[in-house]
Amino acid sequence: MDRRQTEELLAALPKAELHLHLEGAIEPDTVVELSARHGMTLAREEVVARYTYRDFLGFLEAFKWVTSFLRAPEDYALLIEHLADNLLRQNVVYAEVTLSVGVMLRREQDIEANFAALQEAARQAQAKGLRLQWVFDATRQFGPEAAMEVARLAAQRKNEGVVAFGMGGDELSIPTEEFRGVYDFVATQGLHRLVHSGEIGGAESVREAVELLGAERIGHGIAVMRHERTMDFLAARNVPLELCPTSNLRTGALALQLRRAQAEPADHPLRQLFDRGLGVTLSTDDPAMFHTDLLSEYRLGLDLGLSASALARIAEMGFEFAFLPEEEKHALRQSFRARTRSLGLVYWPA
Numbered sequence: 504m505d506r507r508q509t510e511e512l513l514a515a516l517p518k519a520e521l522h523l524h525l526e527g528a529i530e531p532d533t534v535v536e537l538s539a540r541h542g543m544t545l546a547r548e549e550v551v552a553r554y555t556y557r558d559f560l561g562f563l564e565a566f567k568w569v570t571s572f573l574r575a576p577e578d579y580a581l582l583i584e585h586l587a588d589n590l591l592r593q594n595v596v597y598a599e600v601t602l603s604v605g606v607m608l609r610r611e612q613d614i615e616a617n618f619a620a621l622q623e624a625a626r627q628a629q630a631k632g633l634r635l636q637w638v639f640d641a642t643r644q645f646g647p648e649a650a651m652e653v654a655r656l657a658a659q660r661k662n663e664g665v666v667a668f669g670m671g672g673d674e675l676s677i678p679t680e681e682f683r684g685v686y687d688f689v690a691t692q693g694l695h696r697l698v699h700s701g702e703i704g705g706a707e708s709v710r711e712a713v714e715l716l717g718a719e720r721i722g723h724g725i726a727v728m729r730h731e732r733t734m735d736f737l738a739a740r741n742v743p744l745e746l747c748p749t750s751n752l753r754t755g756a757l758a759l760q761l762r763r764a765q766a767e768p769a770d771h772p773l774r775q776l777f778d779r780g781l782g783v784t785l786s787t788d789d790p791a792m793f794h795t796d797l798l799s800e801y802r803l804g805l806d807l808g809l810s811a812s813a814l815a816r817i818a819e820m821g822f823e824f825a826f827l828p829e830e831e832k833h834a835l836r837q838s839f840r841a842r843t844r845s846l847g848l849v850y851w852p853a
């Protein structure tokens with residue numbers, strides 16, 4: 504199979520995206536459209552310039568900036584519409600979309616109305632073959648109290664497709680320990696627990712996310728690449744890493760972990776972590792802000808020397824580690840394998 508055939512095969516595979524921020528998926532043209540809706544004039548070039556970062560804090564600034572154009576429920580609905588089209592084009596059939604509810608609260612938005620618009624847009628996506636569920640995300644630097652408010656809102660909507668509570672933002676701002684109460688509450692509510700960690704923080708931050716907060720998947724976690732014991736720990740607990748290679752390159756997180764001024768795609772530990780037997784999934788994180796899409800992430804996997812079979816296995820893990828009921832997960836994996844077999848790719852033990 505040549506490179507082009509392999510890429511076509513990967514494009515044809517049904518896929519899942521588990522680490523995807525809605526606010527990071529706003530294409531420059533959509534930002535221009537949103538700003539016009541709210542009586543502002545903004546040039547596309549300006550958006551593109553804003554979507555270029557020197558470091559992680561620069562990225563967080565841009566994220567804050569772009570969310571300032573999300574003001575009304577219709578704005579959120581529009582985003583889901585565009586996102587769904589993008590995902591369906593890439594044969595993504597299931598996604599867990601992260602919503603920055605912490606940011607919505609800070610902007611004093613009507614969460615109820617926003618969520619109703621999002622749900623309606625999700626129903627339309629479902630009719631086209633894309634199943635969406637939600638992750639309510641708190642911003643770490645806003646502190647435990649604000650996070651608790653997000654957790655309560657998530658719990659109130661757990662029967663409406665909110666499957667998890669997560670925390671992103673500046674990993675180095677407030678110690679993990681301080682969010683223990685919030686995550687304990689989340690666990691009692693039967694919601695899944697996610698934490699961005701080991702992105703710009705160290706391997707100990709990943710261990711703490713699992714041990715103190717009960718994280719079931721780790722957002723990024725690339726810091727573990729040089730820590731054998733933490734990798735063993737994750738493997739033993741079957742806690743996967745949601746890897747987003749392009750994100751780590753664009754935010755400078757990978758360079759930071761490698762203690763270098765610059766990191767190259769070839770430096771990304773995706774292949775190393777997979778070969779070591781860790782659970783890994785592939786995602787885009789903030790596709791518009793990082794000028795990427797899911798297929799590009801799979802292509803990067805090929806560049807790293809991963810085979811089509813290995814990448815198919817990674818794609819399957821996207822379903823395996825999804826926060827779906829067992830029967831539904833089983834059905835998705837069955838149809839994934841059937842599709843893989845029909846594409847001439849069989850990689851699992853008989």
Ligand SMILES: [Zn+2]
Nearest residue numbers: 671699722788
């Ligand atoms: Zn993220």
